Amino acid sequence: MSTTNNKDMPELPASDRAWALFLDLDGTLVDLVDHPDSIVVDDALRARLETLTALLDGAVAVISGRAIDDLEKHLHLPTLAMSGQHGAEWRNSQGDRQIAGDHQKALEAVRQQVKEQVERDDALYLEDKGASIALHYRHRPEAGDMLKHNLSSMIGEYSDLLELHQGKFVFEIKGQGYDKGVALERFLAIPPFADRCPVFIGDDRTDEDGFRVVNAHQGVAIKVGTGDSLANERLTDPGAVHAWLDQWIMQLQRP
Ligand SMILES: [Mg+2]
Structure with missing residues (x-):
């Protein structure tokens, strides 16, 4: 061994x-x-x-x-x-x-809303990866709960196509499956x-x-x-x- x-x-x-x-x-x-x-x-x-x-x-x-x-x-x-x-x-x-492409249309709709969220706060950073998006909040750690709530409601109507994931100071929205x-x-x-x-x-x-x-x-x-x-x-x-x-x-x- x-x-x-x-x-x-x-x-x-x-x-x-x-x-x-x-x-x-x-x-x-x-x-x-x-x-x-x-x-x-x-x-x-x-x-x-x-x-x-x-x-x-x-x-x-x-x-x-x-x-x-x-x-x-x-x-x-x-x-x-x-x-x-x-x-x-x-x-x-x-x-x-x-x-993967099934979720792209739904993601496009949500992307715009997330962009608006980011534009309101310099400490947030949006990483647009094409088939998924990541919202980084390392410089605004106290905003985690608020962002989770907002992002969850943004993807609400697309919950059969999109899902929200939380990582280390990052939320990601990506396709289901x-x-x-x-x-x-x-x-x-x-x-x-x-x-x-x-x-x-x-x-x-x-x-x-x-x-x-x-x-x-x-x-x-x-x-x-x-x-x-x-x-x-x-x-x-x-x-x-x-x-x-x-x-x-x-x-x-x-x-
Ligand atoms: Mg890692």
């Missing part, structure tokens, strides 16, 4: 099985920052992802709430598989992309992910859908940070995630 050097870290995935690795980005691979554009993806992280992708025969994907265009802007890894907007957007390692678990299942149905056991690392509530799928596949679910989680394993912060991934790289490189 494999062990890491650090007792506080989860055990490394067993070397006698084939694994697929799924990674959240914000709060998992990079530190959370005040503005979503301010994240830092350095060359070491990029190299780590490329090395893992090679060692796992391409079975590595980033599963994020961000749009794929936004992920690519920061990662610059055109052959890395990705799912964006909590599963509504999807790209395989050949660069083929798909985006897509989440990070759906994204994982979709990858696990196709090569090079099919017939592999999933590892998923994430830090936020929306990652719990992914952990549920990983547990159903007897994979490894790792929650970053504190708080209740379906994940059985923990890492403290993105630095610890990097260290754990580096340990795994060394294990995978061993002949």
Whole structure:
């Protein structure tokens, strides 16, 4: 059985099985920052992802709430598989992309109302991802309850098409029926992910859908940070995630 050097870290995935690795980005691979554009993806992280992708025969994907265009802007890894907007957007390692569309009309109606809400308050920031929208309130934390109430009533009449999610100082409105678990299942149905056991690392509530799928596949679910989680394993912060991934790289490189 494999062990890491650090007792506080989860055990490394067993070397006698084939694994697929799924990674959240914000709060998992990079530190959370005040503005979503301010994240830092350095060359070491990029190299780590490329090395893992090679060692796992391409079975590595980033599963994020961000749009794929936004992920690519920061990662610059055109052959890395990705799912964006909590599963509504999807790209395989050949660069083929798909985006969900059923909810777009309803979202357009709500988008305008959310924009008006944001225009009334400089401390709010609207991230328009195309197939979903995110309202960031890190600079107005006391407004959480009020925003939740307002956004819930905005999507009320479209509740069969849209859903509201709360993350760390962010509310997201996205299409029904897509989440990070759906994204994982979709990858696990196709090569090079099919017939592999999933590892998923994430830090936020929306990652719990992914952990549920990983547990159903007897994979490894790792929650970053504190708080209740379906994940059985923990890492403290993105630095610890990097260290754990580096340990795994060394294990995978061993002949
Ligand atoms: Mg996250």
